[in-house]
Amino acid sequence: MAGLCRLRLETCMKSAVLVFPGINRERDMARALKLASGHDSTMVWHADTALPKGTDLVVVPGGFSYGDYLRCGAIAARSPVMDAVRAFAADGGLVLGVCNGFQILCESGLLPGILMRNAKLKFICHDVHLRVERSDTAFTRGYNAGQVIRVPIAHGEGNYTADAETLKRLEGDGRVLYRYCSATGEVGDLHNINGAAQSIAGIVNERGNVLGMMPHPENHVEDIMGCTDGRGLFAGLVEHLAHAA
Amino acid sequence: MKARVTVTLKNGILDPQGKAIEGALKSLGVEGIASVRQGKVFDIEIPGADKAKAEAALKDAADKLLANTVIENYRVEIV
Numbered sequence: 626m627a628g629l630c631r632l633r634l635e636t637c638m639k640s641a642v643l644v645f646p647g648i649n650r651e652r653d654m655a656r657a658l659k660l661a662s663g664h665d666s667t668m669v670w671h672a673d674t675a676l677p678k679g680t681d682l683v684v685v686p687g688g689f690s691y692g693d694y695l696r697c698g699a700i701a702a703r704s705p706v707m708d709a710v711r712a713f714a715a716d717g718g719l720v721l722g723v724c725n726g727f728q729i730l731c732e733s734g735l736l737p738g739i740l741m742r743n744a745k746l747k748f749i750c751h752d753v754h755l756r757v758e759r760s761d762t763a764f765t766r767g768y769n770a771g772q773v774i775r776v777p778i779a780h781g782e783g784n785y786t787a788d789a790e791t792l793k794r795l796e797g798d799g800r801v802l803y804r805y806c807s808a809t810g811e812v813g814d815l816h817n818i819n820g821a822a823q824s825i826a827g828i829v830n831e832r833g834n835v836l837g838m839m840p841h842p843e844n845h846v847e848d849i850m851g852c853t854d855g856r857g858l859f860a861g862l863v864e865h866l867a868h869a870a
Numbered sequence: 871m872k873a874r875v876t877v878t879l880k881n882g883i884l885d886p887q888g889k890a891i892e893g894a895l896k897s898l899g900v901e902g903i904a905s906v907r908q909g910k911v912f913d914i915e916i917p918g919a920d921k922a923k924a925e926a927a928l929k930d931a932a933d934k935l936l937a938n939t940v941i942e943n944y945r946v947e948i949v
Contacts, residue, residue, distance in 0.1 A: 732938065739940050742887060820886075
């Protein structure tokens, strides 16, 4: 805990965590945000039409919004609060979507592509390794480029896909920030846990202010969790906002 | 008026569920099946008798929610 306090910068990261029926990771997320920033998040209900004033970061947490009915994230993506999130993102505001949150961001059009059923059809729930592809973004500045981190995944639909043109653009623009890999950073079919195109675990939008990722960094932030590799993402966001302020 | 919207995966989109069903049919000994693709069917009731209006509403529904046009096609029919 003392280590976290030392890392804490003088900033007032105002984060809003969206809550949809069936979401179950919002408290984990709020806890990780508080650890990193020292400030409580505001929980924002899906039927709200506005975000709290002065919000710096919107987080769409994981879970099973609307029981994954129709398509994962499809119904949540059309809820009233998402119009406010779209406007916030269009203004350059930071948006982070994790797991179901990633699916919701894809369904809402904030990120391209879609998360399909895992290639082997199984729900997968264990730790995976991720290679951080670059460190010069708001969502990765807490890591080094090429660094391998260990974080848990828990999903049945995390198999990212998009049309060939979009995939080419994502790679060409360096918008793949996290990729499934081995413990030593090799990327390949063997380590591509859910069959995602190009082992994609997390991508950003064109402007670089909206990140979607399937793994759960918020579940590896305290010693008691057995690993703290997820901290870098949140510490990086706090640092980014401190520098922007 | 009764209507039906059928949502199917676009060609070239991998369908692991369809593949699993295909495999299960083979292991059941069901003969003469080359391949299976899984889709969704929505049966929808529409008030009134204006066909054109109904079709427009169904198309709107499919575009906005029922189908994800990144990976899916849809067909609208009044039955």
